[in-house]
Amino acid sequence: MTLRSALDDYKRTHGETSVFPGERRTLSGYFSGVEDRLVHVGRDGSLRDFSYPLSGLYGIDRSRFGVFRDDKPVWFDDCAPVDQAYAGDTALVETSYDLEGTTLERFDLTTDGRHVTHVVAPEGAIDALEVFVAFAPGGRDDRIGQLVFEDDGVVEVYHRDEHDFLASASGFETVVGQLPERLPDVLAAEPAEFPAGDETGQYEDGRLGGYVYARVPFEDGTATVVSDLRERPDRDAVVEDLVDAAERFDDRETVRSIAGDQFVPAADLDQFTAGDGESVVDDLRVLGLLSADVGSRIAGPDFDPHYEYSGGYGYTWFRDDAEISRFLLESDAELDLGLEDWHDRSGAFYERTQRDDGSWPHRVWPDDGSLAPGWANDRIRGDGVDYQADQTASVLSYLAAYAAADESRVESVEPVVERGLASLDDTLAADGLPIACQNAWENMAGRFTHTVATFLHAYTEIAAAPFSSEIREHAAARARVVFDSLDSLWVDDREVYALRAQMDGQLDDRLDSSTLALVGAHRAYAEIATLDDRRRDRLRSHLETTLDGLSRETDAVRGLIRFEGDEWRVGEQGREKIWTVSTAWGANAAAAFATLTEDDEFYDRSRELLSELLPSGTLCLESGYLPEQVFDDGTPDSATPLGWPHALRLATVAHLEGVDELEGEGIESQIEI
Known part of the structure; x- marks a missing residue:
């Protein structure tokens, strides 16, 4: 987008209430x-x-x-x-x-x-x-x-x-x-x-x-x-x-x-219903559209390349990308989508872009993996909180699961994981929590529950993968340390895990949808250790309170806001907007918790949230795309389509199908597998 075209849009849209002038929207x-x-x-x-x-x-x-x-x-x-x-x-x-x-x-x-x-x-x-x-x-x-x-x-x-x-x-x-x-x-x-x-x-x-x-x-x-x-x-x-x-x-x-x-995916798409009601095909199409040949993906189409209202979207974030890769791996295992080439290219890209210290940088150009403009590169220039440790953890979770899915991959993946494990260890403090760093939403610093969840997930996946006994035992020991240290983030008054421990040590007890990552981390951890009743009860309370507290319903839309007090891009609305990634995260976490605990109530919660993301839902556009955000009046906003919620939607559909819980009110008419 040239400056001339940005100014042209500014003149045409200045003064509108649900539009940010000077962008190139794809809504x-x-x-x-x-x-x-x-x-x-x-x-x-x-x-x-x-x-x-x-x-x-x-x-x-x-x-x-x-x-x-x-x-x-x-x-x-x-x-x-x-x-x-x-x-x-x-x-x-x-x-x-x-x-x-x-x-x-x-x-x-x-x-x-x-x-x-x-x-x-x-x-x-x-x-x-x-x-x-x-x-x-x-x-x-x-x-x-x-x-x-x-x-x-x-x-x-x-x-x-x-x-x-x-x-x-x-x-x-x-x-x-x-x-x-x-x-x-x-x-x-x-x-x-x-x-x-x-x-x-x-x-x-x-x-x-x-x-x-x-x-x-x-x-x-x-x-x-x-x-x-x-x-x-x-x-x-x-x-x-x-x-x-x-x-x-x-x-x-x-x-x-x-x-x-x-069409890129090698899947036998005949197993799915073609037509307007097919979210599986829509998700595969979107993730194909956002992909480069080398296996990386942009977060979404770059609607704000001049950074007028954001830091840009046309880059590869290792958090988003690795989460998408892992969700695709899980969905492929459940639905037999034939995405082996996608998985291999992702693994090769992560190997090629790993830094010498075992970490992955803030964001890179997807076409060649070179460092892209960013604001969280303290691991490159020295120590500091401007580093997003969850990104490295997310890549390691994928690589471990990727190796576990096919043991022929272990030889090439293990050295990458071993270097990454050293980086995780280096960013794990003596108290068992990750060091102070930036959060998943990239707008705060502290010691975040979401970051803890990604560390627990990564250590657990590595411990469960067919790597050397030394690597597995070390990862399992670290997973136990992180698991136990999570108690320090528990907030008794709200019966939830805090958004973060702030830089002064005080707990920020706001509800945050990124903390829903705890469910997937605990489900993985349960494969290598026992979850006691106390942790299960806390996890249930956290999930229930978070889903209830972040829910927003208007005459036009229904879903989850990102976190309490979120002021970004709210415009004249003056209060938090619904985010599709948060809503999809809620649907996915509810399904995972139901499977973990055999509590069918949360399958209902999952289907309720998922229904808003499906083609007839309030958060899905006629194209099948999921925009990043939605105003209370139903107007979509920001990056469209955004890859992360599409991968979450696909993984949730695959999970519910795998446990025979996909059918439900508002669901079966939109997805037939």
């Missing part, structure tokens, strides 16, 4: 791209790349599509789409528009680094497809050049390393560059409108910028454009390749066939 529309290119297809017909973290290439910054008929353009953003949805279990986005009685069908697919837009209309009804695309090669909207290959129907926009291309199956009736907003336009109160006609002003204006306006003639009732992103390409070879690709994709059956062969 409606659909994504395509299950390789290293991720393209958002808006309901208004626009395309926008979210590819940079996954590939290092920026691509489309803004765009606008429409048709030309009766001697004038009609833009899709002025028309209400009749329908927009994925084609079955693929990542092909199908959209239909009604233009005064004329129905247009549009097909959008991202494959092999290309994005294809194929439009079908009744023959003779439409003259041409109107296309405006603002490319930002290298993330820039200045110092850019254009080359137009009119005979081939190809436009190239380039900076230095990145070269972006636009091609048409039927050539261009008109193709001109557009002058980007100049300083007076940027400073004006009203946003500039594009495209600005087919006149460029001075002769060089149309060749010194990334804005392209093209009119693509319909032939036999179809028009097709293809965009492609390349790094230092062989220009002649790319142009020839794009001409062939545009002609090949100028057919709906070809597009559908390629989409059907493309």
Whole structure:
């Protein structure tokens, strides 16, 4: 997202109550791209790349599509789409528009680094497809050049390393560059409108910028454009390749066939119900969309790359990523999803990105694992509380479970785990609790119950895995120490575990959804040791009080808030918002506790929360996506889709299915396995 496009959005949305101006929201529309290119297809017909973290290439910054008929353009953003949805279990986005009685069908697919837009209309009804695309090669909207290959129907926009291309199956009736907003336009109160006609002003204006306006003639009732992103390409070879690709994709059956062969998971998806009610397919699709080739994932599409309201989302956090990996491993074991390649790539990525001291850093670029901008890197620059110890623990939990699932992996995984175990030990204080550090939500420092839970889980998983007896015995001993030390965080008055011990040692007794991780940690610990009745009672009290205390229900939505006193992105609402990851965590923890204690009441609690996350629930968008947050009036907000709640939803469905507790009111009609 360039500064020009951020300012454009700011002008268009300033003053709205549930919108943060200057962001590039993905709260409606659909994504395509299950390789290293991720393209958002808006309901208004626009395309926008979210590819940079996954590939290092920026691509489309803004765009606008429409048709030309009766001697004038009609833009899709002025028309209400009749329908927009994925084609079955693929990542092909199908959209239909009604233009005064004329129905247009549009097909959008991202494959092999290309994005294809194929439009079908009744023959003779439409003259041409109107296309405006603002490319930002290298993330820039200045110092850019254009080359137009009119005979081939190809436009190239380039900076230095990145070269972006636009091609048409039927050539261009008109193709001109557009002058980007100049300083007076940027400073004006009203946003500039594009495209600005087919006149460029001075002769060089149309060749010194990334804005392209093209009119693509319909032939036999179809028009097709293809965009492609390349790094230092062989220009002649790319142009020839794009001409062939545009002609090949100028057919709906070809597009559908390629989409059907493309979907990443190797699972036999026929075991699931295809259609609007299938959350399993939705979750696998989302996690595929957010993944890079090397096995890493972005947390979500980066809607705030200028850090105006957040620290950005287009990075790999080892906490989120490893939790997703572990949930996928668990779900695969239960549902036979065929995700072995995903598991292997995750394991290899964690091995490659481990630091010399055995820890993993705050966040990295997903395409190459290099250190990304962050604020919790004290393990790199020295001692301090700006370190998130739970991230290292989460990776180790996955790696141990990954090795335990297939003993042929032990030889390669054990050295990584051994180094990571040393890092955990180094960040475990003498009292048996992790050292003071940052929390899972990255907005506090202290000694957190959630961090304790991740340490207990990691030590336990390592102790249960088929590693050397020395490693297992050491991990088991550490797990017992952490297990016993958790008592120091118990709050008698509320009968819960504290959010944290503050830097002065005082307990912060607020309820926090991240502490729900205690349930999974205790369920794992029960495999290597005995849970006494006192701990079971405390765990039940903590879970029950946390679920009750964090619950929020309005006329529009129902779910769990993140923690008591959460003020982030509340806007004019003035109180905490519901978070999908918190709600999914609650559903997952309730199911795990029910299985651990054979208390069927908590299966009911799990299904109640899960129902809000399923396609007909109040927290799930029509796309099947789970946004990070939701306002009380039902307006979604922040990163959409967010990978972590999708993995939690999938794991909860798999768990309930595995114990034959999936069926229930509001559940069985949405998931059939």
